[in-house]
Amino acid sequence: MLIPDNELTLERLKAFICKWAGPAKPEYGIRTEEIPADLPFVLKDFYRFAGNWPNPSFGMGSDTGGLRPKLFEAQDIWMDASGLKREDGRITFLLENQGSWSCEVDAGRDDSPVYSDAARLWDDYLEESEVVCPSLPHFMTTFCLQELVFGSRHFGKLQGGLDPAVFRDTLNPIWLDGYYVFKEPSHSFYLCGDNLLIMDYYSDVWYGCLEESALSLIADPSMVNPIEP
Template sequence: MRASDGSVEWLEDFITAWHGPRQPRYGLTETELPEFLPAPLRHLYRHAGRWPGPNPEEHVPESPGIFQQQDVLLRAEDLSLRDGTVEFLSENQDSWTCRVTAASPAAPVVLSNAHWMWDDEPEDEYTALTPSLEQFLTSFVLQETVFGCRNLATTSEPAALPDQSVPLWLDGWYVFEEPSHSFWSVGSALVADISGTRWIGWNTPAAPSVELGKLQMIRS
């Protein structure tokens, strides 16, 4: 598994490599997508906009279940134009949402109201985020992949990563005011450092054979 170049094409390759062979029904056709959707999101929905998660019964039918583990990528049917922006993602308890400028600008801007979580007197409802749309989606997709693993653990005593670990995406930006997301491939596991917490996810029956610290199981 190679490191991300921050492109949506890399995400498509990663999704297929991690989740298995893609079925035609896992994506949407061009005619099923609104014309105002920016190109990177169009690519993601066309590739995996209906890809079922590990527990399809937990999600609304026709939803991208693999992208609804921690935060939620909206169903294509629920996308709508709002004052020149498209709301496409929400926090799992609706504490904040993300929008992106519509149509096809060269560099669509991601906007969020997540700053309400730490700003007592916000001047604006939505503010521009630092990452490009492709970079934002990279942090999001990798986050959802870790949290969607059949086995999920965290550790309060993270060990140094082994030599065979492959950095996938380091110091990635998300909705916060600083880099918060880093990911590595370590054998059959994905390791994530997200906002100061280390998470380890894997789908195989056996735990990772490499030393990753004292694991505290969240799901198995």
């Protein structure tokens, strides 16, 4: 199920999210009247679809102080619609998990690119946010698939680069050469079998699955380095 990079991107992304995390429910979305009117259409639509979607990896109240983490806040944080920040005509909608950078869109512009100040981490001369991805649907696809990997009940890193021979089933591409905050392709995603999600992130290979049995698709168990959530 390769997600196309065109006008069908978000609908195919939604279909994959439902395949991975279960069927969408009305309560997983945010009501239209609670979504700011000046957001680009893509973000409005996605808040309606998944703005409150809980992470299926966590049961209600288990080790969470009574709160259930949301599906798209495992690594970086898609902000609540009620907590969006505005400055100089832009809306901040996504934060790095330690607050090291943020992402913004233009208010009131449906075709807004995505801006970020992430490059301040490696560019001492960057003074403000810059365009990191010209397509908001493209950016959201990379972000959401990343969060599905890192938000999985079982996730971690595989030793070595991406090698199809390591897996007992075919690696089917889901999203290739995805842009995030680096102004260049950084993320590619593959599905092995039905329930092992693989992310190639700058040649670091990460895996995620909701059931531990999916790890049997990795031929050499010694390659698996699990990370505790």
